[in-house]
Amino acid sequence: MLEGQVVKLDRGYPLVRTEAGDELRCKHATALVKGEKVRAVIGDRVLLDIPEAHDKAIIAEILPRKTEFVRKDPTERALPQVLAANFDTVLIAQPIADVNLRRLERELVLAHETGADVAVILTKADLAESDEDIERIARKVGDLVGARDRVLVVSAEEPESIDAVRDLVAPGTTTVLIGKSGVGKSSLVNLLVGCEVQETAEVREVDGKGRHTTVSREMIDVPGGGCVVDMPGVRGLGLWDAESGIEAAFSDIEELAASCKFRDCRHEAEPGCAVRRAVEKGELSQSRLDSYHALRSETNEIRERREEASRIRSRTGHPRRRG
Numbered sequence: 001m002l003e004g005q006v007v008k009l010d011r012g013y014p015l016v017r018t019e020a021g022d023e024l025r026c027k028h029a030t031a032l033v034k035g036e037k038v039r040a041v042i043g044d045r046v047l048l049d050i051p052e053a054h055d056k057a058i059i060a061e062i063l064p065r066k067t068e069f070v071r072k073d074p075t076e077r078a079l080p081q082v083l084a085a086n087f088d089t090v091l092i093a094q095p096i097a098d099v100n101l102r103r104l105e106r107e108l109v110l111a112h113e114t115g116a117d118v119a120v121i122l123t124k125a126d127l128a129e130s131d132e133d134i135e136r137i138a139r140k141v142g143d144l145v146g147a148r149d150r151v152l153v154v155s156a157e158e159p160e161s162i163d164a165v166r167d168l169v170a171p172g173t174t175t176v177l178i179g180k181s182g183v184g185k186s187s188l189v190n191l192l193v194g195c196e197v198q199e200t201a202e203v204r205e206v207d208g209k210g211r212h213t214t215v216s217r218e219m220i221d222v223p224g225g226g227c228v229v230d231m232p233g234v235r236g237l238g239l240w241d242a243e244s245g246i247e248a249a250f251s252d253i254e255e256l257a258a259s260c261k262f263r264d265c266r267h268e269a270e271p272g273c274a275v276r277r278a279v280e281k282g283e284l285s286q287s288r289l290d291s292y293h294a295l296r297s298e299t300n301e302i303r304e305r306r307e308e309a310s311r312i313r314s315r316t317g318h319p320r321r322r323g
C-alpha cells in the first residue's frame with residue numbers, strides 16, 4: 001500500500017499526493033464509508049490501494065490525525081464535521097476596519113481546540129481610518145487574545161506587511177487560514193505565494209458582502225516556506241468539543257477562576273466568585289464573561305445531545321462498533 005496526503009478537495013474526487021510526488025485522484029473504499037460517514041479531509045494522511053483495473057486509487061485507511069479542525073455539522077443535530085487535518089498553525093483573519101470581537105472569540109476557541117499554534121491576522125490595514133486607529137484596534141485585539149497568540153496587521157497594498165505572516169508559515173509546516181468570506185484570505189495566500197493562485201472576489205458594492213469565490217480546498221506551497229490551506233465557506237462555526245479551546249481562549253477567566261471560593265464555581269451567583277468580582281471592579285468586561293458563558297453552554301449542550309444519542313443507540317440495541 002502507498003501512503004499519501006490529501007492535497008486538494010474540490011467537487012471531484014480527493015487528490016492525493018504520494019510520497020513519490022505523484023498526484024492521484026482517489027475514491028474511498030466502501031468499507032471505510034459504510035455506516036459512519038467517514039471521509040478524508042484536506043491534510044489527511046491516507047493509505048492507498050492501487051487496483052489494476054481502475055482509473056482511480058482507493059483510500060483504504062485514514063491514518064490517525066495529529067490535529068483536526070472540528071465544528072458542529074451545520075446540517076445535523078449532533079454530528080461533528082472535520083474541515084482539515086494535520087496542520088501546525090491556525091491563522092484567523094478579520095478585517096481591521098470591521099473587527100467582530102464576538103466572532104473572534106469563537107474563532108479562537110475553535111482554533112485552540114485543535115491544539116495547533118494560533119495567530120490573528122488583521123487584514124486590509126489600508127482601509128483603516130488612521131495609524132492611531134490601527135494601533136488602537138490591534139491593542140484591543142491583543143488584549144482579547146492574550147499574550148500567547150500573535151496579532152499581525154497586513155495590507156495587500158503593502159506587500160512587506162506580509163513578511164511577518166510568512167515567518168509563521170515555516171518550512172515543513174502546514175497553516176490553515178480561517179475567516180469569513182471576503183476578509184482577504186485568498187489575497188493573503190496570493191501575496192504569500194507571490195502570484196495569483198487563488199481567485200479573489202471584488203466585494204459587491206451594494207451590500208458589501210464578499211461573493212463566494214473559493215470553492216476548493218487545496219494545500220498550497222509557499223516558496224521558501226511551508227504549506228497554506230485557505231478554508232473557504234466556513235459559514236457556521238458551531239462548537240463541537242470545545243472544553244480545552246475555551247480554557248485556552250479564555251485563559252484570563254480561567255486564571256481568575258482559580259481564586260473562586262468553590263472549585264466548581266460557574267461564576268453565576270455563587271458567593272466568593274473571583275470572576276464576578278473582577279467584573280465588578282472593572283477588570284473584566286461583562287460582555288466577555290457573557291461570551292464565555294454562552295460558548296460554555298453551547299458546548300455543554302452539544303455534549304448532552306451526544307450522550308443522549310448514544311443512550312438511545314444502546315437502548316435500541318443498535319450494533320455497537322467493536323474496537
Ligand SMILES: Nc1nc2c(ncn2[C@@H]2O[C@H](COP(=O)(O)OP(=O)(O)OP(=O)(O)O)[C@@H](O)[C@H]2O)c(=O)[nH]1
Nearest residue numbers: 124155156181182183184185186187200201202214
Ligand atoms: N483595500 C483592500 N482590499 C483588500 C485587501 N485584501 C483583500 N482585499 C479585497 O477584498 C476582497 C475579498 O478578498 P478575498 O481575498 O477574495 O477574500 P477571501 O477571504 O479569500 O474570500 P473567500 O474566498 O470568499 O473566502 C477582494 O476584492 C480583495 O481585492 C487589502 O489589504 N486592502
Ligand SMILES: [Zn+2]
Nearest residue numbers: 260265267273
Ligand atoms: Zn466563580
